[in-house]
Structures are given as structure tokens and as C-alpha cells.
Amino acid sequence: MYLAGFSINNLTLMALTIATGFVVDDAIVMIENIARYIEEGEAPLAAALKGAEQIGFTIISLTVSLIAVLIPLLFMGDVVGRLFREFAITLAVSILISAVVSLTLTPMMCAKLLHHTPEEKQGRFYRASGRFIEDVIARYGTLLRWVLKHQGLTLSVAVGTLLLTVVLYIIIPKGFFPVQDTGAIQGMSEAAQSISFSAMAERQQALGRVILADPAVASLSSYIGVDGTNSTLNSGRFLINLKPQHDRKEKAIEIIRRLQPQLAAVSGITLYLQPVQDLSIESSVSRTQYQFSVECANPDDLDHWVGSLVDRLRELPALADVASDLQNDGLQAYLEIDRDSAARMGVTVAAIDNALYNAFGQRLVSTIFTQTNQYRVVLEAPPGLQRSLTALDNIYVTASTGAQVRLMAVATVSERHAPLSINHAAQFPAATISFNLAPGYSLGAAVTAIEQAKRDLGLPASVLTSFQGAALAFSASLSNTLFLIIAAVVTMYIVLGVLYESYIHPITILSTLPSAGVGALLALQLANTDLGMIAIIGIILLIGIVKKNAIMMIDFALDAERNEGKPPEEAIYQACLLRFRPILMTTMAALLGALPLMLGTGVGSELRHPLGITMVGGLIFSQVLTLFTTPVIYLAFDRLAKRFRRNKPVPVLVTA
Numbered sequence: 001m002y003l004a005g006f007s008i009n010n011l012t013l014m015a016l017t018i019a020t021g022f023v024v025d026d027a028i029v030m031i032e033n034i035a036r037y038i039e040e041g042e043a044p045l046a047a048a049l050k051g052a053e054q055i056g057f058t059i060i061s062l063t064v065s066l067i068a069v070l071i072p073l074l075f076m077g078d079v080v081g082r083l084f085r086e087f088a089i090t091l092a093v094s095i096l097i098s099a100v101v102s103l104t105l106t107p108m109m110c111a112k113l114l115h116h117t118p119e120e121k122q123g124r125f126y127r128a129s130g131r132f133i134e135d136v137i138a139r140y141g142t143l144l145r146w147v148l149k150h151q152g153l154t155l156s157v158a159v160g161t162l163l164l165t166v167v168l169y170i171i172i173p174k175g176f177f178p179v180q181d182t183g184a185i186q187g188m189s190e191a192a193q194s195i196s197f198s199a200m201a202e203r204q205q206a207l208g209r210v211i212l213a214d215p216a217v218a219s220l221s222s223y224i225g226v227d228g229t230n231s232t233l234n235s236g237r238f239l240i241n242l243k244p245q246h247d248r249k250e251k252a253i254e255i256i257r258r259l260q261p262q263l264a265a266v267s268g269i270t271l272y273l274q275p276v277q278d279l280s281i282e283s284s285v286s287r288t289q290y291q292f293s294v295e296c297a298n299p300d301d302l303d304h305w306v307g308s309l310v311d312r313l314r315e316l317p318a319l320a321d322v323a324s325d326l327q328n329d330g331l332q333a334y335l336e337i338d339r340d341s342a343a344r345m346g347v348t349v350a351a352i353d354n355a356l357y358n359a360f361g362q363r364l365v366s367t368i369f370t371q372t373n374q375y376r377v378v379l380e381a382p383p384g385l386q387r388s389l390t391a392l393d394n395i396y397v398t399a400s401t402g403a404q405v406r407l408m409a410v411a412t413v414s415e416r417h418a419p420l421s422i423n424h425a426a427q428f429p430a431a432t433i434s435f436n437l438a439p440g441y442s443l444g445a446a447v448t449a450i451e452q453a454k455r456d457l458g459l460p461a462s463v464l465t466s467f468q469g470a471a472l473a474f475s476a477s478l479s480n481t482l483f484l485i486i487a488a489v490v491t492m493y494i495v496l497g498v499l500y501e502s503y504i505h506p507i508t509i510l511s512t513l514p515s516a517g518v519g520a521l522l523a524l525q526l527a528n529t530d531l532g533m534i535a536i537i538g539i540i541l542l543i544g545i546v547k548k549n550a551i552m553m554i555d556f557a558l559d560a561e562r563n564e565g566k567p568p569e570e571a572i573y574q575a576c577l578l579r580f581r582p583i584l585m586t587t588m589a590a591l592l593g594a595l596p597l598m599l600g601t602g603v604g605s606e607l608r609h610p611l612g613i614t615m616v617g618g619l620i621f622s623q624v625l626t627l628f629t630t631p632v633i634y635l636a637f638d639r640l641a642k643r644f645r646r647n648k649p650v651p652v653l654v655t656a
Contacts, residue, residue, distance in 0.1 A: 006086045010278055014597065014608055015090035018541065018615075021593020022066070022095055025548065025586040026059045026102035032582040034110045041116065048111035056103060058555045061499050062548050063099035065509075067092050068495040069544035072487040073537070083279070084537060091541075137580050140627065144576055147628045148569060154632040161625065162514040168521035174444030175530025176474040177279055179289075180604045181245070181252040184276040187238035188287045189224075190323070191269040193420050194331040195234050196387065200224050203269040204236045210262050211240055216248040216255050229285070232327055232420045238271070245603065257439070272321055274436065278604045282469035286434035287323040290443070291468035292450060295430040298462065299422070303328050305463050306431045312457055313433065318441040318449045326431040327420035333389060334414050342410040346400035355397045355407065360386060389413055432468065442530045443474050488540050489513065492547065504637045505558075509550040511633045515625040516542040516618040523617020529610050538614030545590050545615075546622045550630045552579040557634065568638045572631045583627070591619045 006012050034051035038044055073088035075081070117126075147154050189207060191200055204224050211217055217240055224236035242252060250258070252275040263271045272287035282291065294309065296302040306326050313322045335356075337349060357363055359381040366377040385391040395407040423430050437446055447467070454465060467475050489510060496506035520539050524531060556575035560566045566574070598612025 001086075001090055004086075004089060006090065009086070010604070010607060011083065011087040012090050014611060015087045015094070017597055017608075018593060018611070019091055019094040021590035022091070022545075023098035024589045026062060026099050027106050028585045028589060029059060029062070029552065029582050030055055030102050030106045031110060031114075032585065034107065035114060036578075038114055038116050044114050045111045047114075048107045051110075052103070052107040054559070057499075058552055059099060059102055061496070061551050061555070063095055064499065065492050065495055065547060065551070066095055066544035068491045069488045069540055071491050072484050073540065083281075084533075087537065133581060137577055140580055141573075141577050144573060144628065144631065147632060148573065148635075151632045151635065154629055155636060157625075158511060158514070158629045158633060161518055161629075165514045165517040165521070168518060168525075169531075172521055172525060173442030173530045174474075175442045175532035176470050177277070177532055178529070178534065178606045178610060179253055179275060180277050180606045182276050182278060182604050183242045183244070183252070185238075185240040185242065185252055185256060185273055186276050186285070187240065187271050187273045188285070189236040189238065189269055189271045190287065191234045193232070193234050193327055193329045195268075197225070197233060198387075199268075200234060200236065203266065206266045207238070207263060207269060207271050210266060211238070211259065214255065214259060216242055216250060218243045232330075234327075234420070238273075239276075240273075245601070270323075272323055272434075278607060280470070281473055286325070286432055286469075288321045288434040288436045290435055290437075290446070290471040292433045292435070292471065293425055293430055293466055293468050294433065295425050295428045295464040295466075296462055297428050299328075299419075299429045301460070301462060302326075302429050302431060305457075305459060306433065308457060309453070309459075310433060312453045313435065313450065316446075316449045316453060318438055318446045319435045320438040321436040322433065323435075324431055324433050325423060328417075330418055330420040331415055332418040334416055335392075335411050336414070337411045345405050345410060346403070347397050347405050347410050348400065351397050351399070352407065352411065355395055359391070359395055389415070428464075443471070444530070447471065447475060484536065485540065485543075488543050492543065500554075504641050505554055508554060508630065508634050508637050509547045512546045512550050512622060512626040512630060513543055515622040515629070516546040519621025520614035520618035522621070523613050524610065526617075527609075527613050529613060532610055534607065535610035535614045538611040539618070541611075542615060542618040542622070545587075545619065546626065548586060549579075549583050549623070549626050550634075552583060553630055554634060568635055572634050576627070576631055580627070584623075587619055587623045591616055594619070 001007075001012060030052065033055040034047050037047035037051050042050070070088045070092045073081075073084050074092075122130075189204060191203055195203075201224060204222055208220060208222050211220055220238055220240045222236065222238050224230065224233075226233055229237065242248065242255065248255075256273045256275070259273065263273075274289045294302065294306050296305065303326065306324055310322055310324050313319055335352075337352065342348070342352075358379055361380070363379045364376055365379045368375040368377060380386075381391065381394075385394060392413055393406075393408055396404040397407050397410070399405050423432070435446070437443060459465065466472065493506045493510060496509055497503060500506060517539060520535070520542055521531070524535055529535065553572065553575045556578055557568070557572040560571035560574055561568060564571075594612045594615035596612070597608045598616050600608060600612075
């Protein structure tokens with residue numbers, strides 16, 4: 001991480017937490033195999049050499065295939081790819097280092113530290129736990145014998161798991177990043193476009209009093225006025241600091257929903273709230289969480305279609321707090337000069353301009369210097385005379401003769417509607433429609449509803465629409481997610497094919513993946529969590545973890561067939577019993593490494609929950625299923641390979 005310039009952040013910490021369950025896998029497999037030979041009576045050094053030689057290829061296969069799964073993450077595009085590159089590199093390097101240690105340092109330590117303990121010297125707990133594990137392995141052997149006698153039923157279960165994975169992937173709600181509770185809420189207030197500064201300040205303070213009355217709020221900061229953030233006078237900002245999580249029961253999103261009815265009772269102003277997020281890819285701050293932009297070269301058409309689209313979106317049950325930044329209903333005063341009258345009285349346009357600027361423009365007329373400071377003297381009309389157009393009746397203009405002429409004697413004033421601001425995107429007038437998700441709806445459902453609303457309205461070709469920020473990245477991820485999973489599977493198949501020099505055995509190993517997918521998707525649904533980018537990362541990691549069960553089984557089965565001459569069914573049965581203990585240990589290590597992510601609390605922990613949920617659910621379900629389906633699939637492909645070789649024509653050498 002230091003050499004790559006990475007920092008300790010949410011993504012690298014997730015990688016390190018997951019790595020705690022991954023890096024011990026290789027060592028577990030190595031130590032278990034060496035310990036088995038020591039228990040059979042061999043010397044520690046001989047057992048270390050024999051066990052390391054036997055299990056070395058298995059560890060290489062486990063490591064290379066797991067790193068191969070992370071390769072697609074390294075080449076992900078867009079903002080999401082840049083975010084998760086740190087995660088993938090940190091985890092991949094951790095796994096690679098653990099493999100090197102397991103192949104070198106671990107066997108040496110086993111030769112020096114491990115020794116056989118006779119049964120009479122073993123403690124009571126040692127003997128009890130050993131008998132328990134042996135009893136579990138014996139029961140597993142009995143069940144496996146039954147499964148091997150009913151291979152057709154087991155194969156149908158495996159095929160059903162694959163179909164169920166596809167169905168669950170289609171129906172599960174799709175999201176992007178989970179909404180976090182970071183202890184802060186940001187808000188944007190909006191009042192009538194013709195409001196004055198003093199009236200805006202009064203309403204902003206009324207909102208602040210309602211917010212501070214909530215028991216979960218610790219403090220807030222608020223400001224109004226035109227600056228680099230607020231482009232118009234009728235908008236304001238809030239930053240609300242919540243009490244620590246142990247002092248409140250509700251999440252930030254629940255506090256927002258509780259505040260909204262009370263804030264709606266404040267007349268003349270609307271406040272839009274959203275939780276502050278650790279990971280945000282929005283290009284600008286909007287009223288609500290997700291953004292949707294509308295562009296049109298004709299401002300009148302833009303006004304019409306944005307209004308229609310906002311009205312339509314507010315009717316959709318999947319959306320809440322729909323708002324637009326279109327500011328086209330402000331008031332502007334136009335002063336029309338009667339040039340004939342002005343000429344007769346000797347009043348010039350420059351004199352009128354100077355009189356107006358003196359009254360309303362805050363002209364700097366002098367600077368007073370003292371011994372310690374200096375004071376700028378600003379000329380303007382009293383604030384009480386600036387609140388309405390009647391102030392123009394009291395403005396006098398100096399004529400060329402020196403006489404004072406009333407402004408309204410040479411001019412008339414009128415009010416007209418005009419835009420407060422005009423936003424642009426790609427040099428065209430544009431407006432941004434922002435929205436929150438209604439309770440119980442996912443971002444995927446909201447995007448689908450918006451697309452349907454656009455089709456229902458029949459927007460003309462001159463009106464261009466596009467999602468922005470997180471909504472845009474989510475739309476892109478929908479097409480990339482399936483490709484990412486397929487790329488991970490294909491990459492691992494190629495790597496395993498090279499390692500085993502076979503087309504068939506990699507398919508047997510990959511057959512364990514649907515069970516992990518079913519477990520992960522079911523766990524997400526039980527936890528009422530969307531399938532977002534964090535959960536997709538968890539599923540990709542599952543692809544790398546779950547296949548280790550099949551790798552360990554197949555390696556030992558092939559060894560028994562080639563070196564001991566055993567038939568395939570007996571070889572895979574023996575391999576399953578020999579590898580049951582390390583399979584159980586490595587699965588538990590990965591599962592316990594993911595538990596802190598699933599059960600963790602604290603500020604922003606919601607970002608990490610989907611990763612832990614998918615890994616725990618996928619590992620539990622796949623562990624139970626693959627212990628029985630993998631041997632049956634291995635035998636089915638073995639029969640298929642023999643039939644293919646039997647039907648393959650044998651070349652005959654013909655001599656003249």
C-alpha cells in the first residue's frame with residue numbers, strides 16, 4: 001500500500017479485513033497436510049517435506065485462481081473502477097505474500113515446532129475435540145455414500161441451483177452504494193424566487209429552530225446569500241450534526257423522515273435533506289441525493305418540459321422529494337426612460353445610472369485613515385427605502401443645470417418575470433432534477449420508473465436527458481456488472497485450464513459457483529439489502545473462495561487415480577474425507593473474517609455490510625452444498641471425458 005501510494009481508508013481497510021480470512025487459508029492447508037503425516041508416525045522433517053510436496057500445487061492453484069478473480073476489478077472503468085482498484089491491489093498482494101510464506105516459512109516451522117503427541121498424553125479436551133471431528137467426518141462419509149448412489153438427483157439439484165441463481169439475480173432489487181449514517185445531514189432550503197434577504201433569513205431561522213428541537217440533533221450550521229455555492233438569493237444551506245450513535249436510536253435516514261413533516265409546516269420555504277456520505281461521486285451538490293439533467297437549446301421548451309417532467313415524477317411511488325433547480329420565476333424591475341422629457345430637463349442616462357448606483361449599489365466614496373486602522377465609507381440608501389419599488393419615488397437625479405429632478409418625472413418602472421439564473425451543460429441551457437428514493441424502493445426501480453415516465457411523456461428529440469453522478473454510475477454499472485462476473489469466471493477458467501492442462505476439471509471446479517451465488521443473493525434479500533457495487537465485489541470474491549473446496553478435492557482425487565490406481569468413485573470419496581477438515585477450517589476462517597464487516601457498527605458501517613452479508617451467506621450455503629455436488633459432478637464429467645475419448649477416431653498408420 002505504501003509503495004502504491006494508497007492510504008488507510010474505507011476500501012483498503014475492507015481489503016485488509018477480508019484478507020485476515022484469506023491469508024490463513026494456504027497455511028491451514030499446508031499445516032493440516034503435514035500434521036496428518038506426523039500423526040501417522042512420520043518424523044516432523046520428513047512429514048514437512050512430504051506434505052509440502054504433495055500440497056504445493058494445490059496452494060499454487062488456490063492462490064493463482066483467487067488472484068485471477070481480482071483481475072477484472074483491476075480493469076474496471078469509470079469512477080467505480082478507480083475506487084475499487086485500491087481494494088483489489090491491496091487484497092491481491094496480501095494473498096500473494098501469504099502463498100509465498102505458506103510454501104516456504106510454514107513447512108520449515110512445521111518441521112521445527114510440530115510433534116506427535118501420544119494418545120495417553122493428550123488432554124481431555126484434545127481427545128474430545130478429536131473424537132467429535134472424527135465423528136463428523138464419519139457422518140459426512142455416510143451421507144456422501146448415499147449421494148454417490150443417487151447421482152441423478154444430486155445433478156438435478158446442481159442444475160436447479162444454477163437456474164435459481166439466474167432467477168434471484170433478475171428479481172433482486174439493484175442499488176449502487178448503501179446509504180450511510182455518518183452522523184451528519186446536509187440540507188438545501190428553497191423559498192419563493194422573489195423573496196427578499198430579510199424574509200429569507202427569517203424563514204431559514206424558523207427551519208433551524210425546528211431542527212434543533214429534535215432530540216437526535218447536536219448542532220447545526222446555516223447560511224444564506226449569493227456566493228460560490230448558492231447561486232441565488234432564495235436558497236440556503238444547512239449542515240446538521242447528529243448526536244453520537246450510542247446516544248440515539250434512529251439512523252440518519254429515519255431522522256430525516258421524522259423531521260420532514262415538521263419542516264413542511266414552516267410556511268414559505270422548503271428544506272431538502274440527505275445524509276452526508278463517505279463515498280460520493282456527485283459532480284455538484286443538489287437538493288436531494290440523485291440527479292437527472294435535462295438539456296434543450298430553446299429555453300422556453302426547457303421550461304415547459306422540465307415542469308411537465310417534474311410533475312410526472314412526483315406521481316411515481318418509487319421517488320420522493322423530487323425537485324428542480326430551474327429558477328425561471330424571479331422578478332425584475334425595468335426602468336424605461338422618456339428620453340424626450342429627460343432631454344428637455346437636461347438629464348442624461350449616465351446621471352440616472354449614477355443616481356441608482358448611489359442608492360442601491362454600495363458605492364465606495366471615501367476611506368478614513370486612523371493611526372491603527374482604516375475605514376471604508378460606503379454610500380447607499382437606508383435599508384428601509386430599499387424594500388420595494390416605491391423607493392424609486394424618492395430618487396432625484398442631478399440635471400446638467402444643477403437642478404434636482406425626480407427620477408419618476410423622466411422614467412417609468414415595470415415588473416416582469418425573469419430567470420434568477422440560467423444553468424448550462426455542454427453550452428446548452430439545462431436544468432437538474434434531483435430526487436430521493438421512497439422507502440422500500442431501490443435505485444434500480446427508480447431508474448426504470450424514470451425511463452418509463454420519459455417514454456410516457458413523449459419528449460421531443462430536441463430535449464436531451466441523462467442521469468448524473470451516482471445515478472449515472474449506477475446506470476453504467478448495470479451493463480458492467482454481468483460482464484464483470486462473466487469476466488471473472490472466464491479468467492479463472494483459463495487459469496485453471498493452464499494449471500490442470502484440462503478442459504474438463506476447471507468446469508468441475510467452477511460448478512461450485514452457483515451455490516455461492518444463491519447463498520449470497522438469498523442473504524441479501526433476508527437482510528433487505530440491495531444488490532449494489534459492494535455486494536457485487538463480495539460475489540466476485542466468493543467466486544475465488546468457494547472454488548477452493550473443489551480444488552482440494554480434485555487434486556487429491558487425481559493423485560489417488562494416477563499414483564494409487566483407484567477407480568474414480570473411490571478416489572473422489574477418499575479425497576473428500578481427507579480434505580473435509582481443511583475445507584471446513586478454511587471456510588470458517590473466511591467466514592469469521594467477513595463477520596466483522598456484516599455485524600460491525602459505528603459511523604459509516606453501512607458501506608461495509610453488503611460485503612460481509614454476501615460472503616457469509618454464500619460461504620454457508622455453498623459449504624453445505626458443494627461437499628456433495630462436487631464429487632458427483634466430478635464423476636459425471638469423468639464419464640463424459642471417457643465417452644469422448646472412446647468415440648474419438650484413432651489414427652491408423654498405413655504403409656506402402
